[in-house]
Structure formats: structure tokens, C-alpha cells
Amino acid sequence: MERPEVAGGGAPAPGRGREATRERILTSAKELFTSEGFGSVSSRMIASHAGVNVALINRYFGSKAGLLTEILREDGVFPRLITEGPPELLTRRLAEHIVSRLYGEGTLLQRALDHSAGDPDLQSVYQGRLKTAFIEPLAVYLDRENSRVHASLIAAVMLGMGRVRRIEGGDALRAHDREQLTERVLALLELCLADFGAPDPDDP
Amino acid sequence: MERPEVAGGGAPAPGRGREATRERILTSAKELFTSEGFGSVSSRMIASHAGVNVALINRYFGSKAGLLTEILREDGVFPRLITEGPPELLTRRLAEHIVSRLYGEGTLLQRALDHSAGDPDLQSVYQGRLKTAFIEPLAVYLDRENSRVHASLIAAVMLGMGRVRRIEGGDALRAHDREQLTERVLALLELCLADFGAPDPDDP
DNA sequence: GGTATATGTAAACGGTGTTGACCTGTCAAA
DNA sequence: TTTGACAGGTCAACACCGTTTACATATACC
Numbered sequence: 140m141e142r143p144e145v146a147g148g149g150a151p152a153p154g155r156g157r158e159a160t161r162e163r164i165l166t167s168a169k170e171l172f173t174s175e176g177f178g179s180v181s182s183r184m185i186a187s188h189a190g191v192n193v194a195l196i197n198r199y200f201g202s203k204a205g206l207l208t209e210i211l212r213e214d215g216v217f218p219r220l221i222t223e224g225p226p227e228l229l230t231r232r233l234a235e236h237i238v239s240r241l242y243g244e245g246t247l248l249q250r251a252l253d254h255s256a257g258d259p260d261l262q263s264v265y266q267g268r269l270k271t272a273f274i275e276p277l278a279v280y281l282d283r284e285n286s287r288v289h290a291s292l293i294a295a296v297m298l299g300m301g302r303v304r305r306i307e308g309g310d311a312l313r314a315h316d317r318e319q320l321t322e323r324v325l326a327l328l329e330l331c332l333a334d335f336g337a338p339d340p341d342d343p
Numbered sequence: 344m345e346r347p348e349v350a351g352g353g354a355p356a357p358g359r360g361r362e363a364t365r366e367r368i369l370t371s372a373k374e375l376f377t378s379e380g381f382g383s384v385s386s387r388m389i390a391s392h393a394g395v396n397v398a399l400i401n402r403y404f405g406s407k408a409g410l411l412t413e414i415l416r417e418d419g420v421f422p423r424l425i426t427e428g429p430p431e432l433l434t435r436r437l438a439e440h441i442v443s444r445l446y447g448e449g450t451l452l453q454r455a456l457d458h459s460a461g462d463p464d465l466q467s468v469y470q471g472r473l474k475t476a477f478i479e480p481l482a483v484y485l486d487r488e489n490s491r492v493h494a495s496l497i498a499a500v501m502l503g504m505g506r507v508r509r510i511e512g513g514d515a516l517r518a519h520d521r522e523q524l525t526e527r528v529l530a531l532l533e534l535c536l537a538d539f540g541a542p543d544p545d546d547p
Numbered sequence: 548g549g550t551a552t553a554t555g556t557a558a559a560c561g562g563t564g565t566t567g568a569c570c571t572g573t574c575a576a577a
Numbered sequence: 578t579t580t581g582a583c584a585g586g587t588c589a590a591c592a593c594c595g596t597t598t599a600c601a602t603a604t605a606c607c
Binding site for chain 4: 156195
Binding site: 290291292311312315319320323326333335 | 474489491496499501504509511516519520531539
């Protein structure tokens with residue numbers, strides 16, 4: 140009845156075995172999601188590309204959405220955005236990130252997810268990730284009064300820019316001077332962070 | 344071979360006939376989308392609720408997405424937002440609309456679409472509507488230099504707030520003082536509209 | 548009356564994500 | 578060496594989706 144340290148099954152065989160298979164699914168999925176978008180890639184496509192049976196996706200990741208969750212978990216672009224430089228340049232970092240996305244820069248995977256944003260599955264997975272890997276860490280990072288509100292506002296500006304880019308291709312924004320645009324976004328982000336205590340300059 | 348003025352078919356019969364059926368489908372779809380969300384309502388559910396054959400949805404609206412397009416076309420909340428009051432209060436109107444949505448106010452249909460945002464279909468339909476019924480009219484309404492850029496920025500803030508609300512339920516934002524929040528959003532919107540010519544006050 | 552035509556019906560199509568029953572090969576214990 | 582347990586893999590099916598096609602029905606015009 141005791142569960143042995145290294146469990147029952149056979150030796151991995153050439154390119155098989157739990158870890159190898161998991162990895163192949165992850166790699167293929169990442170590749171396909173990147174080139175085709177989440178919604179356009181079916182479980183069967185992933186399995187076939189990975190040279191693996193369809194059922195194994197569900198066995199190892201629970202569902203197609205679970206597979207995406209795992210991919211995003213390994214990606215880690217959100218936390219990096221917050222902490223990859225000096226705190227006083229946080230807003231500038233974010234502003235430049237936003238604008239660069241307008242120009243089609245940034246991770247292939249990110250672009251792909253932006254592009255194919257859809258499916259209740261992707262929505263819920265992506266949004267969950269956004270909350271736990273961006274908004275909440277950002278609030279902690281800010282570490283002051285109302286930091287949750289400030290973090291939410293920052294997230295709103297960032298997400299909104301992303302959505303507008305998706306809606307109208309970002310043409311209108313890209314047509315404008317990039318540096319001016321970056322400065323404007325920066326100003327918006329800083330306004331998001333402005334203290335609520337500070338009264339309107341016009342007020343007594 | 345000539346197509347008669349008033350075409351061939353029979354008299355409408357009790358509750359049937361082209362217009363009656365179309366209307367019943369529209370009504371049922373609106374009701375179900377509102378209570379369940381777009382993605383969770385299937386064509387067959389709509390048809391069954393309307394007491395109508397499934398195929399008629401596609402006959403009359405081309406597709407499930409086409410049905411949503413028609414519903415949104417009749418809704419007209421976007422254009423109203425822009426023009427329903429004096430121009431100098433545009434930003435305040437928008438700010439109050441945004442914040443009210445945080446509190447679960449606003450059209451039932453709007454809330455439902457927000458809630459169930461997903462499906463490539465909904466995305467493309469909704470975003471198309473957003474572009475032609477909000478961003479573009481807003482740009483025309485603003486009627487000044489770079490109005491497309493300003494309109495896009497406005498849209499970004501509005502959409503972003505919507506997404507944040509969806510992601511984290513708006514709890515963090517709702518926890519804050521509503522009036523202060525409205526004023527902050529208002530400030531953000533006005534910053535979106537600020538002239539690009541105007542130099543940074545700190546600059547010479 | 549005959550027929551064209553608008554309306555409604557029923558059943559299927561190809562696709563999706565997912566699941567359960569079934570092999571298969573290897574190790575640990577008997 | 579035989580046996581049994583079991584991880585890993587396979588296959589065929591399930592239930593559902595949006596959509597389409599072939600067919601029935603009933604009216605209004607000629």
C-alpha cells in the first residue's frame with residue numbers, strides 16, 4: 140500500500156516520460172498560441188504539433204485554459220515590469236512599455252494574446268493573471284495609503300491603451316509623435332498616483 | 344421572374360410572420376444576454392426561449408454575432424453619451440458614467456456584456472461598435488487638431504476602467520470615496536484632452 | 548387551379564473541449 | 578521468476594456548439 144519514492148511506471152523511453160511530454164505540450168502550445176492566437180488553436184492542433192495524444196493535455200493541465208495558465212505563469216513579464224528598475228522610474232517604465240506595445244514591440248506571446256483576446260477561457264485566465272501578477276504586486280510595491288486604488292487606476296490606463304490598440308489598430312495613436320505620446324501617457328500614470336489628499340490647486 | 348412589391352408568403356398567422364419572429368428573437372436574445380451573458384447563451388437557448396426554430400436566427404441575422412450587432416445597433420448608448428448634454432460637461436458626463444458603472448449602475452445589457460466579455464465574436468462585434476459609435480463620433484465631436492488621438496486616449500481610460508472593474512470586481516475602487524474617485528477620473532479625461540502644444544509647466 | 552415564394556421545420560455537418568475505458572511496459576514485492 | 582500495481586499513453590466516444598441544407602407548408606398572385 141505504500142507509495143514508493145519513485146513511482147511505479149517504466150523508464151521514460153526515448154522522448155517520452157511525464158516531464159518530457161509536459162514540456163513538449165508546453166512548447167508546442169506556446170509556439171502555436173504565439174503564431175495563431177489562443178482561440179484559433181484547438182487542443183487537437185496542439186497535441187498533433189507536439190506529437191502527443193489529445194487526452195494528455197487534459198491529463199497534465201486539466202484543460203486548455205489550465206495549459207495557458209501554466210504558460211503565463213512561466214512568462215513572468217508582469218512582475219518584471221514592476222521591479223526591473225529603480226522605483227522612481229516606475230511610471231516611465233510603464234509608459235514606455237505601453238507605447239512600445241502600440242508599435243508592435245514586446246513579447247511575441249503577449250502580442251499574440253492581445254491579438255486574439257477572446258474566449259471566456261482566455262479572459263478569465265488572463266485577467267486572473269493580471270490581478271495576481273500585476274495589480275496586487277503593484278499595490279504592495281507602492282506601499283502607501285490607498286495603494287490598491289492607485290494600482291487599479293494604473294492598471295486601467297495600461298489595459299485601456301491595450302484595448303484601444305486592439306480596436307483601432309493603434310493607427311491614430313501611432314500617427315502621433317511617439318515621444319509626445321509617451322510623455323502624455325507618463326502624465327496620465329502619474330496622475331493615477333497623485334495623492335488623494337492633495338486638493339485641487341484651484342481650491343482654497 | 345419579376346420580384347413582386349410585397350413578396351409572396353402567406354399572411355402572418357397568429358404570432359408568426361417575419362417581423363413578429365424577428366422581434367421575438369431580438370427580445371429573447373436581449374433578455375438572455377442580459378441575464379446570462381453573451382458567451383453563455385447558445386443559439387438553441389435563444390430559439391427555444393423565443394419559441395422559434397434555431398435556423399431562423401441565422402436566417403434573419405446571419406449569425407449569433409449578427410444578432411448581437413443588431414441589438415447593439417438599437418441600443419445607442421454610446422452616441423448618447425457624447426451628445427446628450429452641453430459640450431463643456433462632456434468629460435464630467437463621461438467620468439460619471441464610468442464611475443456609475445463601477446457601482447453596477449447603467450443598462451442591464453451593458454452590464455451583461457461587460458460581465459461576459461469574451462468570445463472572439465463578442466469582442467469583434469463590440470469593438471467594432473465601440474469604434475464606429477464612440478471613438479469616431481467623439482473625434483468628430485471634438486473637432487480640433489489631433490482629435491483622433493484625444494478620442495483614442497479618452498476611450499482608453501474608459502475601457503481600462505471597465506476592464507479593471509471586470510478583473511477585480513471594482514472592489515478596490517468602490518472602497519474609495521466615490522466623489523474623489525469621480526474627480527480623479529475627470530482629471531484623467533481632461534488630461535487626455537489637453538493640448539499637445541502646451542508645454543510642460545516646468546519647462547521654459 | 549396552379550405556381551412561385553416567404554416562412555418555418557428537421558436533421559445533419561464539422562468542429563470544439565473533455566472524459567472514461569482500455570492497453571502497455573516497467574518496477575517492486577512475493 | 579512470477580505476479581501485481583501503476584504511471585504513461587491511446588482510442589473512441591460524449592455533449593455541446595454555430596451553422597447549413599433539404600424539405601414541408603401555406604398563402605397570394607396569375
